[in-house]
Amino acid sequence: xxxxxxxxxxxxxxxxxxxxxxxxxxxxxxxxxxxxxxxxxxxxxxxxxxxxxxxxxxxxxxxxxxxxxxxxxxxxxxxxxxxxxxxxxxxxxxxxxxxxxxxxxxxxxxxxxxxxxxxxxxxxxxxxxxxxxxxxxxxxxxxxxxxx
Amino acid sequence: xxxxxxxxxxxxxxxxxxxxxxxxxxxxxxxxxxxxxxxxxxxxxxxxxxxxxxxxxxxxxxxxxxxxxxxxxxxxxxxxxxxxxxxxxxxxxxxxxxxxxxxxxxxxxxxxx
Ligand SMILES: Nc1ncnc2c1ncn2[C@@H]1O[C@H](COP(=O)(O)OP(=O)(O)OP(=O)(O)O)[C@@H](O)[C@H]1O
Ligand SMILES: [Mg+2]
Numbered sequence: 001x002x003x004x005x006x007x008x009x010x011x012x013x014x015x016x017x018x019x020x021x022x023x024x025x026x027x028x029x030x031x032x033x034x035x036x037x038x039x040x041x042x043x044x045x046x047x048x049x050x051x052x053x054x055x056x057x058x059x060x061x062x063x064x065x066x067x068x069x070x071x072x073x074x075x076x077x078x079x080x081x082x083x084x085x086x087x088x089x090x091x092x093x094x095x096x097x098x099x100x101x102x103x104x105x106x107x108x109x110x111x112x113x114x115x116x117x118x119x120x121x122x123x124x125x126x127x128x129x130x131x132x133x134x135x136x137x138x139x140x141x142x143x144x145x146x147x148x
Numbered sequence: 149x150x151x152x153x154x155x156x157x158x159x160x161x162x163x164x165x166x167x168x169x170x171x172x173x174x175x176x177x178x179x180x181x182x183x184x185x186x187x188x189x190x191x192x193x194x195x196x197x198x199x200x201x202x203x204x205x206x207x208x209x210x211x212x213x214x215x216x217x218x219x220x221x222x223x224x225x226x227x228x229x230x231x232x233x234x235x236x237x238x239x240x241x242x243x244x245x246x247x248x249x250x251x252x253x254x255x256x257x258x259x260x261x
Contacts, residue, residue: 019227022206026235029210039191046210047186054183107199112183119187 006068006075007035013053015061015082018106024065025050028076035069041142044120045074048138051113052078058103059083060133076138084130092118092126149173149258151215151238154194158252160217161241163224164232171238173214175259178246182207189213190261194253196246202228208237215239219246 009031011024029046037045049065056063060082068075085091092114099109118124123139152169155162162169174192179185180199189195191212197204200222208216215238218224224232224239232239242249250260 018203021203022210025210026206043191043210043212050186050206050210051183106201106203107180107182107197108203110181110183112181112187116183116187 006070008069009067011065011067013056013063013065013080015057015059015063017057021054021057022050024053028065028067031067032069032074037069037074037142041074041140045076045140047120048117048140049076051116052076052136052138054108055113056080056082058099058108072142074140074142076136076140078136078138079133080135081133084132084134085126085128086130088126088128149256151240154253154256155240157256158242158249163218163229163239163241164237166233167236167238169238171214173258175261176250176253177260178250186211188261193261194240194258196242196249198222198246200224200228202231204228205231205235205237208232209235213237217242217249219244219249 013024025046028049029042032042032045060080063078063080066077090096094115095111097109097111103109121138122141125137128134151171151173172192173194176194177189178196180197185195185207189211192214195213195216196219198219200218204216217240219242221243
């Protein structure tokens, strides 16, 4: 990807900020719609952004979400400061969750967030350093069709 | 089937004022787990749930759901209603439980995914 031609934006997410939960994902969705990406691409990217954002709100202290868009792909890099994930493979298992009782009462903690990101992306990498933070690198290929 | 028809045939309550009800409904999904809905609901689905807190609005908006139906006579929390109106997410209510409502929706020809 020729980085100079990418459209870039950055979003900040604060841990524990349930009141604004989904705000970054919604903003990303609106931007991608304006780019004229296919509804399917927009929905996949929005789902990935939402699940990543919610995990920051539930588990981390803060994060930067970097969005880069080219006619060929949408890339989301979510870099958080937080406890990190000791066993990434386990965390990726559908149904695995360390959500608290309060979070579960609100409907979080299905253990489906990371699997949802995987399902809705074409490449998904997690790198985590326990005690420091987690970095998600999510790539969604468009069908190459951008109308604006 | 449009929301209009469903609202009148099933006697649903409309919590969000001023939002158009002529929107088509394609099917439905019932769950109280947000990521389950994010993973399995489809655009233009009705979402049947007991959850009434503001986070349901973001899920419905992101997934382009036709409406959220709060079951068992529940109503939205004040912040939920406010956010739903702002984000143009339709909130409906049913006096019956999710199982019963899903059965009636099925009877009207709506299907799950
Ligand atoms: N950014 C993160 N920092 C620290 N731990 C994380 C982070 N993201 C995920 N995890 C860990 O991985 C687990 C699985 O995450 P996943 O998003 O799949 O499910 P969940 O958040 O528990 O529930 P759901 O997303 O279905 O509401 C979490 O319970 C948590 O232990
Ligand atoms: Mg999650």
